Amino acid sequence: MKAESGQWPLWEVFVRSKQGLTHQHIGSLYAADAPMALGNARDLYTRRQEGVSIWVVPSGEITASSPEDQGPFFEPANDKVYRHPTFYPVPDGIENL
Amino acid sequence: MVSRELPNSQSEIDNKELEQQFLDKITEEIKIEPKDWMPDGYRKTLIRQIAQHAHSEIIGMQPEGNWITRAPTLERKIGLLAKVQDECGHGMYLYCAAETLGITREELLNRLHEGRMKYSNIFNYPTLTWADIGAIGWLVDGAAIVNQISLCRTSYGPYARAMVRICKEESFHQRQGYAMMVTLAKGTANQVAMAQDALNRWWWPSLMMFGPHDSESSHSSQSMAWKVKRQSNDELRQRFIDITVPQADHLELTIPDPKLNWNEARGHYDFGAIDWDEFWAAVNGPGLCGDKRMKTRVNAHENGQWVREAARAYARKRSGGHRTA
Numbered sequence: 001m002k003a004e005s006g007q008w009p010l011w012e013v014f015v016r017s018k019q020g021l022t023h024q025h026i027g028s029l030y031a032a033d034a035p036m037a038l039g040n041a042r043d044l045y046t047r048r049q050e051g052v053s054i055w056v057v058p059s060g061e062i063t064a065s066s067p068e069d070q071g072p073f074f075e076p077a078n079d080k081v082y083r084h085p086t087f088y089p090v091p092d093g094i095e096n097l
Numbered sequence: 098m099v100s101r102e103l104p105n106s107q108s109e110i111d112n113k114e115l116e117q118q119f120l121d122k123i124t125e126e127i128k129i130e131p132k133d134w135m136p137d138g139y140r141k142t143l144i145r146q147i148a149q150h151a152h153s154e155i156i157g158m159q160p161e162g163n164w165i166t167r168a169p170t171l172e173r174k175i176g177l178l179a180k181v182q183d184e185c186g187h188g189m190y191l192y193c194a195a196e197t198l199g200i201t202r203e204e205l206l207n208r209l210h211e212g213r214m215k216y217s218n219i220f221n222y223p224t225l226t227w228a229d230i231g232a233i234g235w236l237v238d239g240a241a242i243v244n245q246i247s248l249c250r251t252s253y254g255p256y257a258r259a260m261v262r263i264c265k266e267e268s269f270h271q272r273q274g275y276a277m278m279v280t281l282a283k284g285t286a287n288q289v290a291m292a293q294d295a296l297n298r299w300w301w302p303s304l305m306m307f308g309p310h311d312s313e314s315s316h317s318s319q320s321m322a323w324k325v326k327r328q329s330n331d332e333l334r335q336r337f338i339d340i341t342v343p344q345a346d347h348l349e350l351t352i353p354d355p356k357l358n359w360n361e362a363r364g365h366y367d368f369g370a371i372d373w374d375e376f377w378a379a380v381n382g383p384g385l386c387g388d389k390r391m392k393t394r395v396n397a398h399e400n401g402q403w404v405r406e407a408a409r410a411y412a413r414k415r416s417g418g419h420r421t422a
Contacts, residue, residue, distance in 0.1 A: 006405060007203055027259075028193045030202070032405075033412035044186050047179075048266075067132045 151191035221384025234274015
């Protein structure tokens with residue numbers, strides 16, 4: 001990325017805190033390559049057994065939605081109340097529904 | 098960011114609207130995230146504050162690192178090593194948070210090394226005895242925790258998240274410092290004297306860590322309005338004093354302030370006047386160890402240059418001469 005300045009590439013770090021949970025974004029760090037990014041992530045983000053598995057991804061490889069488009073981008077879900085169970089009335093006395 | 102490039106009056110209208118949306122989020126306690134529109138002043142304030150915080154963690158490794166090789170027991174040594182390692186980690190979290198605002202790591206380090214950015218002047222005091230390491234953990238980290246707990250609710254998302262992680266880790270720092278003080282305070286007459294001497298020297302600088310009085314603090318009111326800061330310098334300082342006095346009492350050490358006194362009506366401790374001349378001299382001058390701290394920092398950076406280059410070259414070689422990431 002910024003090869004001319006000598007700065008190592010930036011990586012995003014995702015940690016699975018225990019078996020059964022998804023990996024969660026926890027922060028970022030610089031490393032020259034993927035193995036170093038993993039090692040640095042272990043030293044930086046799991047010093048107290050906070051993880052059982054780590055993913056590292058070059059930051060530049062992430063495609064993100066942009067905040068300016070937040071409204072229109074997520075708008076299609078706005079008026080679809082019928083996707084929620086509370087939209088549908090339940091007759092009195094009916095349970096387990 | 099985009100709208101600032103439009104040089105006409107339409108852009109001013111857009112900016113007003115964007116600023117109102119920004120302020121509405123602040124009012125509603127919605128966190129601001131990196132790519133969101135934000136006023137230039139908010140961005141600058143955050144860069145200054147987060148960077149100063151990051152630099153403090155990094156420079157803060159020096160006064161304590163000074164005693165690692167001379168720790169009295171293996172247990173104390175591994176505890177102190179782990180603490181200093183944490184400070185480094187905290188610096189990394191905070192640099193990354195600052196960088197989400199559009200400043201590079203290189204620029205942050207350049208500004209530190211050229212004296213264009215500050216770090217907490219508490220780290221320009223020398224660590225003269227082993228008891229200082231106890232006093233730093235107890236008082237300096239204690240003061241930092243009071244400040245950082247408040248900052249967990251700061252309005253900028255990446256900063257708030259870094260603070261949460263840091264607070265989780267810092268409580269170990271304060272406890273290991275206090276445990277050292279307990280050992281010394283229950284020890285021989287010499288050890289008690291050492292502990293008292295350390296308290297004498299670190300008490301007032303710790304109170305100064307919270308910054309000038311609210312009435313004198315140049316950045317405070319805007320930072321409070323933007324919810325960058327959630328509690329004022331004086332509120333946080335009072336809180337620190339209130340929780341720390343009983344801890345000193347337990348050690349049977351004397352806080353070096355003859356005016357320190359419980360005020361039943363206020364429900365707080367009253368305390369003596371802070372020597373702000375010393376504070377401003379420390380902020381605006383090199384302090385006792387400022388030149389040494391900066392020289393050590395710059396040397397470490399320059400002497401590490403070949404390591405950074407070698408790692409980059411090795412990565413390039415391993416990837417078959419292609420790009421590294």
